[in-house]
Amino acid sequence: MYLPDFEYYAPATLSEACDLLEKLGPEAKVFAGGTDVLSKMKQELLFPKAIVSLKNLGGLSEIRLGNNNDVIIGAKATHNNLIDSPVLQEKYPSLCNAARQMANNQVRNIGTVGGNIVNAVPSADLPPLLIALGAKIKLVGATGERVLPLEDFFTGPNKSVIEQDEILTEFIIEEQPFTGSTYIKFALRRSGALAVASVAAAVAMEGNVCRKARIVLGAVAPTPLRAKKAEEMLTGKEITDELLEEAGSAASKESKPISDIRGSEEYRRDLVRVLTGRALRKAINEGHV
Amino acid sequence: MGDNYEVIGKSVPRIDGVAKATGRAKYTGDLKFPNMLVGKILHSPHAHARILNIDTSEAEKLPGVKAVITHRDVPSTKYGLSPARWDETIFCIDKVRFVGDKVAAVAAVDEETAYKALKLIKVDYEVLPAVFDPYEALKEGAPQIFEEYPGNVNTEIHQHFGDVDKAFEEAYHVRRDFFSGQRTYHSPLEPHASIAFWEGDKVTIYCSTQSVHYLQYHLARVFGMPMGNIRVLKTHVGGGFGGKIDPTGLDFSAVKLSQITGRPVKMLFDRKEMFYNNRGRHAQYMELTTGVTKEGKILGVHANFVMDGGAYTGLGVASAYYAGALLTVLYDFDNYKFDMVRAVTNLPGCGAQRGHGQPQPRFAFESHLDHIAEDLGIDPLEIRIINARKPKTVTINDFRVDSYALKEALEKAREISGWRDKKGKLPPGRGIGVGNGGFVSGAGYPCYRTDLPQAVAIIKVHDDGSMATLYTGAVEIGQGSDTVLLQMAAEAMGYPLEKMRIVASDTDLATHDFGAYASRQTLMSGWAVKKAGEEIKDKILKTAAEMMLVVPEQLDVKQGIVFLKAHPEESLTFEEVARTYFVKYGQLIGQGSYKPPKLGGTFKGAAVGTSPAYSAATQVAEVEIDEETGEIKVIEAWDVHDCGMVINPALLHAQVHGAFYMGMGESIWEEVLFDENGDVANGNLAEYRMPTALDMPPVTSELVDSIDPNAPWGVKEVGEGATTPTMACLANAIYDAMGVRIESLPLTYEKVWRALKEKREKEKEKA
Incomplete structure (x- = not known):
């Protein structure tokens, strides 16, 4: 395995980077942590003519509180930055835990949050919980910027709405109605394994009544998938074991898994059922974990 | 256990521990030689196909490519670790038999060029039906993979001892169950690697191997060379588990590519190529x-x-x-x-x-x-x-x-x-x-029919007795055999472990041994080492007896001190006795050899x-x-x-x-x-x-x-x-x-x- 030839750019500013991407066209690839790009290039799955590295762009890896208690996560923050962030540990420890479940420590040390999203891999660990928390993303392009819900970002495996000249710069998690959130990953060993199925849940509880719920499934559809029927089932209802089981079954029906070397469609569908119940229970009972 | 012993039975740190833990240990893939080329093997993309034509001309034209070889350039001698079924050639001749089979190899100035050259080799295949399941393979009409194995039966065994049918008749309970296993792969941390270079008619191969002997033997057989013209040695090895006992395409290709180019050639498997080479569990x-x-x-x-x-x-x-x-x-x-x-x-x-x-x-x-x-x-x-x-x-x-x-x-x-x-x-x-x-x-019994001993060891004590070197063909692959064999040598000699060095698994400098497989080294290599150590001890006691005017039976030696058993305070150091031996008789050497008695039916x-x-x-x-x-x-x-x-x-x-x-x-x-x-x-x-x-x-x-x-x-x-x-x-x-x-x-x-x-x-x- 070897890296094919490519041109390398490391622009100093964001606008320079966007201009470069526009100029170079679709054969240019953005490079942040590189954990995905480099390995795909070595496996001859990706042949970019140019690499535009974000390494010289400052200020994109901060995790901070913004206006109105918004949590702002710079797209260049690594998974380990998330895990170690006092802001997240205080506000959404569930995100720290989700980040901790990704790959292994070496990858978490260099792989960025932005990369985990822009790759648009259905089994990625961060999208389900970020979507459940209603995260928005900022995309900066050569001619301007736009903010959109992360939920609207993915269009298929390795496909999203990002334009050629756009760079994902930050995540915005607005102050939540949710009282609890969590991410449960089911993988075939305890570290360094992709999700066979995963479920993120966020719930707004008032006593034992669920005012609002979000359930997002990973690795069981071409994109991270909201289980909206299951969510509706819970909204405004008093939580019972039965209801949680029904929600699990509903989510299972909403999932669209495929069979591959990690698991059959049938297995994944049942995992969604089980994991949905567990994620909801955890978010209801334990807060943002 | 171990209470009566000075060196064995004790958890001494492994001698290569510090080098490995600090990253100083060099594995074959780390080695560099002046002018070294990098070689790669072209693998078959088809599971079963006839080779119609191989055109290497484009690959040869690529700047930086120094040699491209196919079956036309190497002997067609069939080989295999076990002589019962020699059925593999260095490169496929008439057909390929699995995805990953060996078709050609290149040597180039760097790895990237070598990979690029592989892409330029044009092979015309006629794809044949393939079979991936043993039961399917055994069915009538299944694709025939080898002419020599009709019905795809490679080995058939029928053994019967006693009378099973009678036993079942007499049994209170007879039960039948069916189980199946899967293919697994050893996955040693260190990928296979081989570096070859020639000097005159002699070739040296550094290899990440479990047996320098078998590699030397098979290279000699296939290339028609005297074993003495082939030197196989190794540095540290990062695990084998059975996956590095067979000679690989890397070894044969590196030898040939190095011969053609006159330059050292290094070859490595990447992870997927390791799975192609396999030799994993059936x-x-x-x-x-x-x-x-x-x-x-x-x-x-x-x-x-x-x-x-x-x-x-x-x-x-x-x-x-x-x-x-x-x-x-x-x-x-x-x-x-x-x-x-x-x-x-x-x-x-x-x-x-x-x-x-x-x-x-x-x-x-x-x-x-x-x-x-x-x-x-x-x-x-x-x-x-x-x-x-x-x-x-x-x-x-x-x-x-x-x-x-x-x-x-x-x-x-x-x-x-x-x-x-x-x-x-x-x-x-x-x-x-x-x-x-x-x-x-x-x-x-060894993997091929031979009357060679299983293991030979030599211990040489330095002229002044301040150091001793164990020469063994046993192969340290991470299991700790160098450390264990040194402990055994020191124990047998009555010498301190700290003063011992080892030269192992080098067919020129060390001794014969079949290597690290079948869990054999502690017992078999150990026997040879023990005997070598005891010969040293014998010579030390005899020399000391002459010096102390006693008979050897009155003496013993432990941890470098030779002493009168009855009066341990009357002693000489091993060093002074060894030096005296050297002055009087020449180099103090002990040798041991082990061959088991005839075993089995x-x-x-x-x-x-x-x-x-x-x-x-x-x-x-x-x-x-x-x-x-x-x-x-x-x-x-x-x-x-x-x-x-x-x-x-x-x-x-x-x-x-x-x-x-x-x-x-x-x-x-x-x-x-x-x-x-x-x-x-x-x-x-x-x-x-x-x-x-x-x-x-x-x-x-x-x-x-x-x-x-x-x-x-x-x-x-x-x-x-x-x-x-x-x-x-x-x-x-x-x-x-x-x-x-x-x-x-x-x-x-x-x-x-x-x-x-x-x-x-x-x-x-x-x-």
């Missing part, structure tokens, strides 16, 4: 029938197996024999029938992997035995105690077993695992299981499974199952080993931990998968899932006292034997936890989930 399909008395005593066993050999044989004939041969060792029974068909398929060739041929049959037999115990209402551990072989016995297939403490191992495992408090008493989803295993302490295949000594092991494991998802957690494991005298307890326990780790991976996670074209689908460490440190449970490793009379100081093996009970003990624990048996390896989460789902559905139907 998938076995195992039908077992056993007859027992009401009390659980085994009367007779019929093992009826099929194994998927893949494309080339390598050591596979031995694997096939091992699968059945060693089933007779653990439990004592008088009637045994073993039928085996090893089929060739269009998948990478299989070979020896830790426990060689035996772990899957042990999984099958130990699972089968648990069913029998359950049928009879006997505790699974108890039925094993009832049948455990006794020492100083001979198996029905003529293996002499002198020391054997399986019963003691079982009893100790029962005690330390808390078996009595746990079996049948654990909460739902929890289970405990037992499995037994063991292995040969060195194969009684005279029937066909009688040699496989013979050994001077057999280890025995019991493992108990406790597991927890998530009944909704099928996830398996291995909570804790216990291993009790009869491995004879222990030279280095820390290294021994490390072997047990490593063996359990590897067996656990094969039990639950590991399986080489193929796509519909027969290409390896998970040839990387992300999707070929070996357990991580986080998956590893606490392991307690204990010993039972045992000294084997046929071994130096009574040693036996541990490295492979400790892998053989693992699959069964986990399978039995999982069965105990869920009450349904999964009959195929690996026991994946999904299989557990499915089995539990089916069980619930059945229960529902009944209700």
